[in-house]
Amino acid sequence: MKKKLPNSKPGVNQKALDQHANLSEQRESLQRRAAENAAAEDKIRQLVRTLDLRKDEALERTFKGVARNFREVFAELVPGGRGELVMQRAASSGGGGGGVGGAGDDEMPDAEAVDNGDDAAAAAANGGEGPSNAAAAPPRDKYQGVRVKVSFGGGRETTTISSLSGGQKTLVALALIFAIQRCDPAPFYLCDEVDAALDPAYRSAVAALVAKTARAGTSSTQDDEEGGGSVDGGGQLSPPAQFIVTTFHPQLVSVADRVYGVSHANRVSRIALVSKGDALQFVQTEEARAQKASAAAAAAAAAAGGKGGKGGGGGGGATVAVDA
Numbered sequence: 128m129k130k131k132l133p134n135s136k137p138g139v140n141q142k143a144l145d146q147h148a149n150l151s152e153q154r155e156s157l158q159r160r161a162a163e164n165a166a167a168e169d170k171i172r173q174l175v176r177t178l179d180l181r182k183d184e185a186l187e188r189t190f191k192g193v194a195r196n197f198r199e200v201f202a203e204l205v206p207g208g209r210g211e212l213v214m215q216r217a218a219s220s221g222g223g224g225g226g227v228g229g230a231g232d233d234e235m236p237d238a239e240a241v242d243n244g245d246d247a248a249a250a251a252a253n254g255g256e257g258p259s260n261a262a263a264a265p266p267r268d269k270y271q272g273v274r275v276k277v278s279f280g281g282g283r284e285t286t287t288i289s290s291l292s293g294g295q296k297t298l299v300a301l302a303l304i305f306a307i308q309r310c311d312p313a314p315f316y317l318c319d320e321v322d323a324a325l326d327p328a329y330r331s332a333v334a335a336l337v338a339k340t341a342r343a344g345t346s347s348t349q350d351d352e353e354g355g356g357s358v359d360g361g362g363q364l365s366p367p368a369q370f371i372v373t374t375f376h377p378q379l380v381s382v383a384d385r386v387y388g389v390s391h392a393n394r395v396s397r398i399a400l401v402s403k404g405d406a407l408q409f410v411q412t413e414e415a416r417a418q419k420a421s422a423a424a425a426a427a428a429a430a431a432g433g434k435g436g437k438g439g440g441g442g443g444g445a446t447v448a449v450d451a
Contacts, residue, residue: 196306
C-alpha cells in the first residue's frame with residue numbers, strides 16, 4: 128500500500144480549490160444578474176400597466192367628448208333624429224369582467240366612460256404595488272370598436288350602417304367628422320361634393336352647420352393633465368376653420384363667402400372668381416337639368432317594363448370657400 132500510494136498522487140486535481148472559488152464567484156455574479164433582471168422586469172411590467180391605464184383613461188376621455196359632440200351635431204343635421212356612439216368592450220380574459228355575450232357587458236355607452244375608467248384605475252392601483260400581480264397581465268385591447276346607433280325621426284333605431292341609404296350614411300359620416308372637429312379643430316377642411324347624395328333639407332342643414340363652424344368657431348378645451356394630449360368638448364371657443372367645398376347645389380353656394388367657377392375646355396382647366404348670383408344661377412340650371420334627365424330616364428325605364436334608376440351629373444362645377 129505504501130508503495131502504491133505515491134502512484135495515485137497524479138490523479139488528484141491540484142486546482143480544485145481554485146476552480147471551486149472561481150465557479151462560486153461566477154454563480155454569485157449570475158445570481159446577482161438574475162435578481163437585477165427580475166427587478167427590471169417588475170419595473171417594466173409596472174410601467175406597461177401605468178401606460179395602459181393612461182391610454183385607457185385618455186381613450187375614454189376623448190371618446191366621451193366625441194360622443195357628446197356627435198349627439199349634438201347629429202341633432203343639428205337631422206331635426207328630430209338621435210345619434211349615439213357606443214364603445215364595444217373586448218371579451219374579458221379574467222377577473223370580474225363579463226363576457227361578450229352578456230347584455231350590456233360588451234358595450235360601454237358614452238355616459239359610462241368615466242365611471243369605467245375609475246374602476247380600471249382603482250383595480251390597477253390595488254394590484255400594482257407588488258410583483259405578485261405581474262404574471263396576471265391585463266388583456267392587450269380593452270375595447271374592440273365603436274358602434275353607431277342612429278334614428279332618423281321614425282322611432283326605429285339603426286345600428287347597421289349597411290342598412291342606411293347613401294344620404295343617411297353621408298349624414299352619419301359628416302356628424303362624426305364635425306364631432307371630431309369640435310374636439311380637435313383643424314385650420315381648414317376640403318370637402319368634395321359631400322352634399323351629392325343628400326336631400327335639399329339636409330343640404331340646407333349641412334350648409335348652415337358649415338357656415339356656423341366657419342364663422343363662429345367651435346367649443347373646445349385642451350386637457351392639460353399629465354399623460355393627456357386628448358381634448359374634451361366644452362369650454363372656450365377655438366379659432367374658426369376654413370371650409371373649401373365643391374358642389375353642384377345652391378345650398379352651400381348661398382352661404383359661401385367666395386365662389387370660384389371651374390371650367391374645362393381643350394384639356395385645360397380654368398378657375399375664375401365668380402359672383403354668388405352667377406354661381407347660384409349656374410348650379411340651379413345644372414340641378415334642373417339633372418332632375419329632368421333623371422325623370423326622363425325613369426320614364427323610359429318604366430315604359431320599357433324595367434326598373435327605373437337614379438341619374439344625375441353636370442358639365443361644370445362650383446368651388447365655394449367659407450371662411451372667417
